[in-house]
Amino acid sequence: MSRHLAQRLGQSLLVLLAAFTVAFALLQALPGDAVLIKFLDSTMGLTADQIAELRIAYGADAPLWQQYLHTLGNFLSGEFGYSIRAGVPVARLLAENIPPTLLLASLAFGVASLLAILLAVLSQLGFGWVRGFARSMPPFFVAVPVFWLGIMLIQVFSFQLGLVSVIAPEPWEELILPVLTLAVPISAPLAQVLIRNIDTVLNEPFVAVARAKGATHAWVLWRHVARNALPSTLTMAGVLFGELLGGAVVTETVFGLSGLGGLTQQAVANQDVAVLQAIVVLSAVAFVAISLAVDLLLPLLDPRLAVRPAGAA
């Protein structure tokens, strides 16, 4: 088992190194660089000599392998460098943007799950028109542009009705509208998969057997269907949550929130290489850690997946 663990750890490190290297190569391949963009920016009005001097100071024209090793060394020692655009340490940008992103994503995800479950339940239990309504909601939710939804929510609930403040809000009200805005489109695929799975499972023979034994519809749904419909929904949920972490740019912009999405978008727009490199490596670490944890946990949940010692039958 410990050998397996060592192997998996080794693999994970290789994946991280590969992510770092690919990100570095891609960022270098882009036209221009952060130093050029920052200092050639028309708000500074620097002379050619001054820009050349700054390029030397930043090592912007050093051979690529040197820059690569330098950056790698820094990352290994936990030094992410400075954002050329913002003029603050990258570590600080991450520290200020990750917590609000996690909070927003978790809340939005929670609300989206509730919404999806509600729709799934309605799609099974309600009257004819309720079922139809519940089933037509997911496609509608998917079709609503987040941008428009966010602005409409702000216009109605904040500017017209004055129920919540979006500019300088209190902590309790700050996330209400953004969470709603994000939850609607995220709930749609969840609900869709869930409804679809429930429908499929309801047609399975074992359901008919349970019914034949006299089980009520609700009991069948709860005891048999839900358990079988959930796993693929969870997979879907995992992917969606990942998307939420980096994909809330529009919501962040409309509501003026800080977060990873906006940070990434700004960094991309300005080729702020240090920031981008850190975000890529960070995401890779998160991914690798999660899959490592899953790999190590699965055998505990399902003995069939355990790695048997060599030679065992």
Place this chain on the structure above:
Amino acid sequence: MSTTRRNLLAAPAILSVLGAMCARDAFAQAAPVRGGTLIYLEQQTYTNLYPPAGGFYPNGGVLNQITDKLTYQNPQTLEIEPWIAESWTVSADATEYVFRIRPGVTFSDGTPLNAEAVARNFDTFGLGNRELRHPVSEVITNYLRSEVIDPLTVRFHFRAPSPGFLQGTSVIGSGLVSLRTLALPFDQLGDATKIIGSGPFVVARQVLGRELVLNARQDYAWGPKQHPHQGRALLDTIRIIVSGEDSVRIGALLSGQAHVIRQIQAYDEGRVQSRGFQIFAPSTRGVNNSVVFRPDNPLVADIRVRQALRYATNAQEIVDTLFSPNYPRATSIIASTAQGHVNLADRLTYDPRQAVRLLEEAGWTLGPQGVRQKDGRELVLTAYESPPQPRNKDTLQLVAQQWARVGVRLNVLAGDAGSRVVDSLDPAKTPVAPAMVGRADPDVIRSQYHPLTRNALLQTGGVSQRVQSFNDARLNGLLDAIASEPDRAKRLALVGDVQRYVLDQAYVIPIFEEPQVFAAAPRLRGFGFEAVGRPSFYGAWLAAR
């Protein structure tokens, strides 16, 4: 019946307007109110707050509240008046400046703002700091060294005449900061809490990318001598909040969640004004919002082609279609509110027939696709939009439509920042470019066109390695003369010469005089601007509701 109803409906409206007007007059007479928190919405977050980087509007909006300048450029008269410097003398050849510093001024970290501090600030701005990567300030030319004569007197020496320096000490990029700030590397100056100034407001806290809170400095007693307000700032607190979405900023203003917003689109102005809110559109007083040519590119090397495109450009249509009366049509390459402006509107007429005649004369004949050709080449030009300029993409697209009418195609590209910067340095790729720059001193023209500075026309000898041969010695001679002519009258005459020359050569098509547009709640009073449109909240106050 319907008429009566309409009248009935209109009556309360008229009453409320009258009521509002009366209330306004009452406010106008009321004494300024001290205290309160002002909410100011910015479109973008500030970046690096090294003072010479203050040209970026969001940076200027912060720096103008927390730093003081050596001198004060009166935004009405553009005269240079005392501020941190009580008085000054300039040598006849403008190579030596002596400033007498106002006693008793301190930075917010308690250290004195004395001759020593002023000297270190301008040493950094004038020469840069290689070790700390501080770039040189654009507004200071020919700087040699400083000399502290006594604790309150400082002398600056220049390698060559530098008549623009006095005005240069008044600009946003010359905000004075504590020696502690100057000792920090450039890469750490994006942290507003590290920018220690002597200004009427002090940074209290920040949420990077989202919000900056400024508090009034209680012991502030050194505002510009001629400023209508004296003593500490009236407001207690300013919250500068980033809100990138236009409709959210306007909605927040109209619903009372914010007091001032920056960057309001021309098409939203009417809606804001019709509800009794205020619009402010201070001019940036520099080089107008223009389209510039890169004559190094053979397509626009022929003066007749450039003249033709100038005749084909209908600036009035652009202003009428895309903007509002706050964006006056350009009458020269610099704004009519800029020093030394000469009205050359007669050279900027719209005349498509003349355009066609010139293009034909230059050998460009209409091809089958409606695009002019010569020796098998089509007259197709390319420009990148410039996101910081108001509605720049729309402007360029309208220009493209106008040029298409005389058979010239202009492709307008958005592109990522990297491609834009790299391609904009290459005249072969961008024969046309949008350009503008704000500063209330004739030096601004040199800044814009000289190859050693912004090099808008892309001449040889500048930052671009891609320029083959284009260099206009006559133009550069005029620009250098402006930067070094100590006699004011002669200097302004040179400013006139350069305006005529640039337009005669048709290097530039000026379009409009670029303002900075703000909208504010009716209860905001005393809101002011420095000479190039950066907001000043020093004398601002909020009237009772």
